Amino acid sequence: MAQVNAIARGTIALLPQLAVAIVVLVVTALFVALASRLAARMLARTRLRPSLQSLFVTLISIGLWALGISIALVIVFPTLTPAGILAGLGLGSVAIGFAFKDIFENFLAGIIILFRKEMRIGDFIECEGLEGKVEAIAIRESHIRQTDGQLVIVPNSVLFKNPLTIRTDLDQRRTTVICGVAYDEDVDQAREVITKAVKSCDTVISDARPVQVFAQEFADSSINFEVTWWTGSKPVDLRRSRDQVVAAVKRALDEAGIEIPFPYRTLTFKEPLALNRAGASDTADDS
CATH class of the missing domain: 1.20.58 (Methane Monooxygenase Hydroxylase; Chain G, domain 1)
Structure with a gap:
């Protein structure tokens, strides 16, 4: 008491x-x-x-x-x-530091990321298989909006410790498609037709950036060209430009009479094969 x-x-x-x-x-x-x-x-x-x-x-x-x-x-x-x-x-910070190591790690990583000039809100990034648009950078976490609309909350330590690709660091970005023509076609003519078709697309930046068309390889059924050009850096810019370029190249090759071949397959037999016509076998049976 x-x-x-x-x-x-x-x-x-x-x-x-x-x-x-x-x-x-x-x-x-x-x-x-x-x-x-x-x-x-x-x-x-x-x-x-x-x-x-x-x-x-x-x-x-x-x-x-x-x-x-x-x-x-x-x-x-x-x-x-x-x-x-x-x-x-001081004593408490040591104990708290051990107890909340991950939180403080993300906190410090967030401060460093915020001071970076390379990653800004609105950039499209890719890190550890995650790709999307940066919507927010907080002290502990960052918000990444994927192209399909899903929001992913990423701890800042993941973005700090792993390789980070910033796809929109520049306003322009290079993209590539592969186009094949038949072996019977003239390679130089095909290259010229493809180059003109790519340059005619309004999504292609051809004034300051060159359009490059290189014969790449002898494929199974065609000679493949590597077609490279520059366009906008956002994912939708790349998809829109690829769609336009593929359609323009297909149209130009058709108008020039240059074949885009289907896959061919040649079968070789070591022993001669006996071929029987259906009509001949039916006649033999009737007699």
Whole structure:
């Protein structure tokens, strides 16, 4: 009973300090909200990317909250000094670091990614078999929208530790299709017809980037050409351009009378085969 009374008297004695600490936390919340808005407005006037602006606002908020909570702790526990708080944070950070290793790893990876200039919101990327458009870059995770509409939430450590392909780093991107012509056709004429057909497409960038058509190989039924050109870097740009180029090349080869062959297969028999005509066998049976 004496212990309960002592705890009650100690709690009552701390009520003024607790009230002041609560006021400090409320003031801290208001100050953080005001400072965040002010920082967001100031950063909006700079050339920083929106994701990087959000990072700075978040770090400012975390710093102000840490300061406000430290002041509130000192008010409630007057014997607690700033040095003691820092020492406690040091010991606690080690324990928290081991317990939440993955979270802190993603947090640090997110900060590094946000400072990168190469990956921006709106870019199309590919990483570890995942391909899509970057919709958001947060502190811990990034949101990737696949071309089929599905949203994938990727931990930032995955994007940081693995090879990352940014498909829209440039506005233009090269693409290739294979076109085969029959062995009886003139190779130089076929190359010229294919080149003109590709250049006639409006999705093909042929002014600054060359259209390249190379005879690639002697295939089973055709001589294959590697047809390469430049177009937009987005996935839909590549699909639209391939569709247009394939249709234009097919049309041009047909108009020029150049054959696009079907696969041929030659069968060789070591021993001669006896061929019987159906009509002859029927006549023999009737006689």
